[in-house]
Amino acid sequence: MSRPIRLALAAAGLTALAGLASAQAFEPQKAHELRESHMKLMGAHLGVLGAMAKGETDYDAATAGAAAGALAGLADAVGAAGDVYWVEGSSSEQIADSRALPAIWEKMGEFEEHQASLVEATSVMQDAAGTDLAALQGAMGGLGGACGDCHKAFRKPEE
Amino acid sequence: MIRRALGAAAALALLAAGTGWVLTAPEPLPEEVLAGPPGDAARGARVFAAAGCAACHVAPEADIGDAPVLSGGRAFASPFGTFYAPNISPSTQGVGDWSDAEIVNAVMRGVSPSGAHYYPALPYAAYARAEPQDMRDLVAHLRELPPSEAENRPHDLPFPFSIRRGVGLWKLMNLREEWVVDGDLPEPAERGRYIAEALAHCGECHTPRGPLGGLDQARWLSGAPNPSGEGRIPNITPAGLDWSEEDIAYYLETGFTPDFDTAGGEMALVVEEMARLSSEDRAAVAAYLKSVPPVE
Structure with missing residues (x-):
């Protein structure tokens, strides 16, 4: 295949991909709803770990390990879904009930650093949760900090 | 007759103004409260955390961390104008040259070393209830934190809130030790x-x-x-x-x-x-x- 033709084909492919990507981005309302579902799922697995940390349920290494694994997977998935989740037009000023502050779009680099911190904190928890109760309890503070740091900067306070 | 009445009114007004001036005067802590054993910095670190000093006095967006730099600069909007947290790090711009008693007076009475009122954006109405020894411990901890030479930004307050003496009236109404x-x-x-x-x-x-x-x-x-x-x-x-x-x-x-x-x-x-x-x-x-x- 000659070079010009290869280039033309590559360009066509890129254009097609770009078209695909924009076609795949969620509508703002849909993006908002899925983000909230994602956060609630994280809360569910945190709830299993937290109940053990607080002594409300007995510590069980297998259960804790599974919850921590799911949590780490969800944290990875937030980052991976960035382009489809944080679509323009879905901030707290544009969607009723959204608490995603416009600052997310204004400081996307900083926002992504917070996501990386979350991934790091969930990975620490993944190592700790199956070890013993003390390790699990110790990792909860770091997780709370990772969640809280981002919420502090980028989530609208409750009405 | 009229002159005498006017004179009396003027005297009364003067008296009222004088009384107001006296009542609104900054009131430092008595010597015996300020005297006591020197502060313990390790104990002071916990008092410092409980008192939430760093949350307001670090630079905007800065992390608190284990050794916060209390350079000030955070803005606090209020119905009376915008307050800017001052530098309270141990430096010449901050409180490095102040005595322990001067710092404790600032925190517990809202009185500056030169005898002026601080605005109650500094929650001295709460700190007034603190144990003086806790405050001396807090000061010992404060002196071990990193210095910053950041300059203070003046508050942005409209008249009449720009008159510091008026804070004396606020203190009369709101300072309670109970x-x-x-x-x-x-x-x-x-x-x-x-x-x-x-x-x-x-x-x-x-x-x-x-x-x-x-x-x-x-x-x-x-x-x-x-x-x-x-x-x-x-x-x-x-x-x-x-x-x-x-x-x-x-x-x-x-x-x-x-x-x-x-x-x-x-x-x-x-x-x-x-x-x-x-x-x-x-x-x-x-x-x-x-x-x-x-x-x-």
Whole structure:
């Protein structure tokens, strides 16, 4: 295949991909709803770990390990879904009930650093949760900090 | 006759003005309160965290961390204008050249080394209830933190709030040494009252204010508009917060609510400070919150 033709084909492919990507981005309302579902799922697995940390349920290494694994997977998935989740037009000023502050779009680099911190904190928890109760309890503070740091900067306070 | 009446009126006005001048004068702490054993920096680190100094006095967006740089500069919007937190690091721009007594007077009485009033954006109405020894410990810790030579930014206040002497009037109306939740409380609620009312100044955000910015003590901790304009600060009396004491203590340690949402906004900073306290102290604050009169 000659070079010009290869280039033309590559360009066509890129254009097609770009078209695909924009076609795949969620509508703002849909993006908002899925983000909230994602956060609630994280809360569910945190709830299993937290109940053990607080002594409300007995510590069980297998259960804790599974919850921590799911949590780490969800944290990875937030980052991976960035382009489809944080679509323009879905901030707290544009969607009723959204608490995603416009600052997310204004400081996307900083926002992504917070996501990386979350991934790091969930990975620490993944190592700790199956070890013993003390390790699990110790990792909860770091997780709370990772969640809280981002919420502090980028989530609208409750009405 | 008329002249005499005018003269009397003028004398009365002068007397009133004079009385007002005397009443609004800054009032430093007595010597015997300021005297005492030197501060213990290690103890002071916990007092410093409980008093929440760093959350307001670090630079905007800066992390608190283990050795916060108290360079100031954060803006605090209020109905009276915008306050800028000053540099309180141990430097020439900060409080490095002040005596211990001068710093304690600033914190507990809102009086500067030159004898001027500070605005109550500095919550000295809470710190006035603190143990002087805790304050000396706090000062010892403060002196070990990193210095910053950042210059102070003047507050942005319209007339008449730009007149510092007027703060004397505010102090007359709002400075109380008694506890808000008065009477004997069982331990650990009593310890919790000390932390919450004297150090952590929870009421500054969680209690609604009157027209002149004084806290409405009848509605203590019952929630208030957020001064930043976004949302509302929640009611944390038993009428508004039905979490268990364990849940409250755990929230103050990790930031996690009972359904594993987390603290946001300013409260995330507060949690960062409360996490540095002992678990007994967090449990004490939780016990205190259960002793606060419920306000709908």
